[in-house]
Amino acid sequence: MFRTEINLPHSESSIKYGDPILTLGSCFADVMGNRLADNKFSVDINPFGTVYNPVSIFKLLSQAANNTSFTKEGIVESQGIYQHFDLHSKFGKGTKEELEREIQQLQRKTDKALAEAKWLIVTLGTAVVYERSGEIVANCHKVPANQFTKSILSVKEVIRAYENVRNQLLEANPGIQIIITVSPVRHVKDTLVVNSQSKSILRVAVAEMTAFPEVSYFPSYEIMMDDLRDYRFYEKDMIHPNETAHDYIWEKFSQVYFDDPIRQLILKWQKLKRNLEHKPFHPASAHHKAFLKKTLEEMEQLSGQLNLEQEIQALKKEIL
Known part of the structure; x- marks a missing residue:
């Protein structure tokens, strides 16, 4: 034996063809969403773009569940482009009015996707957050760093972020099944020490969240760290899992959630x-x-x- 393989039990509920699926969260939500789409599943992939911290992710879900609008106070002009602090940088327009129209279209589409989804796949990337004017933002959009306060969420704050949206989610979609995973992508910008702390906080929080019957955990983080456990499974940046790793994690996902x-x-x-x-x-x-x-x-x-x-x-x- 030259490795320790993670053997996973089959989920009590299986994903079927035709089940509407919504993915949300870090760039690993894109990876899983694209794998599902490539294999002909009905999936809406990360509609708000990549979002890494749980507070911002669950805030977006709350807005979609309640059909509430994005705050106009979150709109910022940076380097000639209007963007929103709750959205990825790819959502940017030359005027404030254009951005507001784009956000309205995005909201209508996502509200509908969440209401119809049988499965919601959430990938948490980091517990490190940036706060501006008392609000945690999803993206800083290259606004000067002195306008933000950087901190790291506690386990209780991560759990509370989900608890705050849970009833809204189940009211909007009573039968939804939620698969939560911690992204295997390493956030080295915050140093490896902080990355380890951050992933640990997310992992402990999700362990407690699985006490809710609609939530299950898929261990993509553990598969990468403890099963594959080698730099040959990373891209050249030594941060992102490569195609071989994605193949392996997808195969494990298939064993758990597909009959x-x-x-x-x-x-x-x-x-x-x-x-x-x-x-x-x-x-x-x-x-x-x-x-x-x-x-x-x-x-x-x-x-x-x-x-x-x-x-x-x-x-x-x-x-x-």
């Missing part, structure tokens, strides 16, 4: 997806046309279980 028929269906789809991505030396050859026709037949057989209409129509055009 065997769903996993078999994913394998069939991935085989067909590789067929679609195949680049032949001779695309006009009879051999390749036969290959495409066989792939089309297999896709049509799966079309009753997966939404493959776009791929089927594209393949038909290619065969013609």
Whole structure:
């Protein structure tokens, strides 16, 4: 034995095809959301952009559950772009009015996604927060550091942030199932010592939150730290897990939250997806046309279980 593998029990509830899913949180919420989308699940991926601290994440969920508007006081102009302290920097416009319209559209979409979601996947990134005028912000948007107070949340503050939104969430969507994970991405900007403290706070807080029946924990952080446990599973920055690590964590997630028929269906789809991505030396050859026709037949057989209409129509055009 040269490693310690984390063996995980199967969840009492399984994610099915057709279950609406919403992911929210750090960049690892993007990773998991994109894996789900790539495998034909119905998923809204991190609609507010990457958000790292639990207070900001649960604040966004509260607004979506209550259909409440973003505060206009949160809008800031920085380097000629208007942005909001509760949103990622990718949401920026040249005028305040343009930003307000974008936020309204974003809110309507997210309110609907949360109300319909069967599953909510939340990824907590850090317990380190920045406060401005008595409010914790999701993003500082390159506003001068002297306008913020930096601190680290306590375990009780993280739990309270969820408790404050819990009733609102369950009222807006009584059957929602929440999967919470702690991001395996290392926040070295705050030093490795603070990163370790931060992740520990998040982990202890989530352990207590799983006492609520709608909450389960998926150990992506432990899989990265204690199972993979090697720099060859990181990108060159030595901060972000690489594709191999994502593959492994996704496989573990699949074992926990998908039943065997769903996993078999994913394998069939991935085989067909590789067929679609195949680049032949001779695309006009009879051999390749036969290959495409066989792939089309297999896709049509799966079309009753997966939404493959776009791929089927594209393949038909290619065969013609």
